[in-house]
Amino acid sequence: MSKIILITGGTSGFGKACALRFAKEGYDIIITGRRKERLDDLQKEIESVYSKKVLTLCFDVQKRKDVFAAIESIPAEWKKINVLMNNAGLAAGRDLFDEADLDDWDTMIDTNVKGLLYITKAVLPYLIEQGNGYIINIGSIAGKEVYERGNAYCASKFAVDAISKSLRIDLLRHKIRVTNISPGAAETEFSLVRFKGDEAKADSMYKGYKPLTADDIAELCYYCTSLPPHVCINELEVTCTAQANTYLTLKSPQ
Ligand code: NDP
Numbered sequence: 001m002s003k004i005i006l007i008t009g010g011t012s013g014f015g016k017a018c019a020l021r022f023a024k025e026g027y028d029i030i031i032t033g034r035r036k037e038r039l040d041d042l043q044k045e046i047e048s049v050y051s052k053k054v055l056t057l058c059f060d061v062q063k064r065k066d067v068f069a070a071i072e073s074i075p076a077e078w079k080k081i082n083v084l085m086n087n088a089g090l091a092a093g094r095d096l097f098d099e100a101d102l103d104d105w106d107t108m109i110d111t112n113v114k115g116l117l118y119i120t121k122a123v124l125p126y127l128i129e130q131g132n133g134y135i136i137n138i139g140s141i142a143g144k145e146v147y148e149r150g151n152a153y154c155a156s157k158f159a160v161d162a163i164s165k166s167l168r169i170d171l172l173r174h175k176i177r178v179t180n181i182s183p184g185a186a187e188t189e190f191s192l193v194r195f196k197g198d199e200a201k202a203d204s205m206y207k208g209y210k211p212l213t214a215d216d217i218a219e220l221c222y223y224c225t226s227l228p229p230h231v232c233i234n235e236l237e238v239t240c241t242a243q244a245n246t247y248l249t250l251k252s253p254q
């Protein structure tokens with residue numbers, strides 16, 4: 001059996017690009033997400049293009065029982081998981097603190113923080129068993145520096161940063177590497193989700209400069225895991241060249 005990576009949020013963006021990239025490098029892939037049709041389509045694509053095995057798990061990471069049931073349901077031969085990529089996540093809304101929607105806050109904390117904790121706890125026994133496990137957490141530059149209207153999203157990504165640091169400490173005895181990847185703006189479905197289907201608003205986030213792509217992130221994720229076992233990239237902050245930080249991006253006039 002090849003090495004196995006479990007990627008949450010494999011139906012789009014970073015997760016999908018990583019599934020394709022790791023399959024190209026010879027991994028068998030476990031992909032999760034809520035949109036079954038997309039999981040099935042990606043499974044077919046990977047199996048036909050790369051001839052690698054794919055297992056799909058359809059569930060919502062916010063639902064604790066469903067997370068543990070889904071991970072428990074993985075067939076024994078698939079439980080030899082080498083890499084866990086905690087990627088499923090979202091921003092919901094971009095509003096001033098006093099105007100923000102409480103349901104948006106719940107969704108972001110339940111997905112980006114609690115979902116990530118549940119998945120990690122459920123998968124950890126299998127990673128530990130492999131003796132050389134690797135965890136990639138997808139944080140954000142929003143988890144390094146707060147910006148206006150970022151409030152709960154930033155808080156959720158600061159939490160991912162803190163969880164990555166504690167995992168590195170608590171799992172030291174298991175020789176598990178933990179990399180917190182903190183990307184800046186990347187063109188995926190992220191903004192479409194954030195702005196609740198408003199395509200014009202979403203597109204405007206990526207106008208006038210060249211943002212990161214999902215393939216850029218996949219390249220970095222694979223690079224980290226391909227280093228020798230004694231080398232661990234703890235933190236990787238990456239922006240496109242036009243972006244200096246969360247509030248300064250050089251854009252050409254539209
Ligand atoms: P996309 O919207 O393209 O992909 C998000 C993925 O997360 C989808 O596969 C979606 O699957 C999954 N997901 C969201 N909520 C849930 C849930 N409750 N249960 C299960 N799966 C879920 O966005 P990106 O690829 O850009 O985002 C991936 C990660 O990268 C996120 O954590 C995001 O915060 C982070 N990030 C994104 C940046 C960007 O600019 N794009 C920059 C920095 C970080 P489905 O809907 O099928 O459930």
Ligand code: 8X3
Pocket residue numbers: 139140141142183184185186246
């Ligand atoms: C996504 C990047 O800057 O929109 O995490 O928060 S940003």
